[in-house]
Amino acid sequence: MTPRPRLGRLRSVQIGTARPSEIAGREMMTAYHKHPVAGTVAVRALGLEGDEQADLSVHGGQSKAVYAYPFEHYAFWRTVRAQAGVAGWHDEPPPGLLGENLTLEGLLEIDVWIGDLLRFPDCALAVSEPRYPCFKLDAAMGFRHASKMMVQSGFCGFYLAVRRPGTLAAGQTFELVPGPREVSIRELFEARARR
Template sequence: MRLLSVNTARIEHFVATNGERLDSAIRKRARAGRVNVGPLGLDGDEQADPSVHGGLSKAVYAYPQEHYAFWATVRGQAKVEGDLQPGDLGENLTITGLLENRAFIGDVLRFPGCELVVSEPRQPCFKLAAHLGFKHAVKMMAQSGYCGFYLAVKREGTLATGEPFELIPGPREVGIAELFKAKMKKQA
């Protein structure tokens, strides 16, 4: 398992494809060097709406790189131009080797410089669709189950692109994939 990219963003104002003006920090971009990790997340990262993003239990958002091919395909079908890059799903950490069906609440991701605890699946919002450029992005995330997961900070420290990490199993009672499906079913 490896950390492919560490991504942050400041809040910015942008216009969605439907012309709506939005404030968001969903447009994460890769950072070079070591990035400090505190109890509320990565240095240099912001959240526009703290009622649904950020906080102690959602300090960092991880997303598997393995799902990027799916998003490239559905964006292509929707006639959206441009390639995806790490951070385009709004994630702080673009990872490889750990998918939602192998992540459980309470699992610890141990990096060389810090430890993060799996806390909950991401629930997609309209800003994802606005950023990815097609209106069905939220529906596609709900149907695919490719949601990624939030992490709480267990041990503060630093992260850097390219680092390996290991998964230390927690209680293994509530899986990210199952919890995401239940939350999406409840919303529908």
């Protein structure tokens, strides 16, 4: 039986440019810090207009053009950051905290499979792979072991390939159209985490 399409909402859209930053005691380029976009943003084959990736060996390209993250995990990160002493207990995490381009509501990693399609009013994006954390996540989150927390929780988000260019805007709804349903984001992420 084919799964029925489900609906979700695009809570916010973020972009960022590559810039030098001190990470782990040395200066390196990063485009991790994203800021919200007001209005519409163009979606091109290699990602959102105005967005950059600093290390194209691990981010960007056609299969990793856009990074999406579930808003539902923000409560977890708010608590973890408060426990680490880098934020207050009631501080709302800023949009794009995880370096994501799209903050989504209504769609978790357990709901998403490679090849699923997110159909927005003016563009379509295909789920391509989970996001695997690196040491830059620790620096961006402000505490050591943030990347380990992502691995342990499985709250990784996922990359999207652009299937139909167009535009996106915060507040839009999207439809998840099931693909072949052979490998889930959660399964793929956990298999790599076990290595």
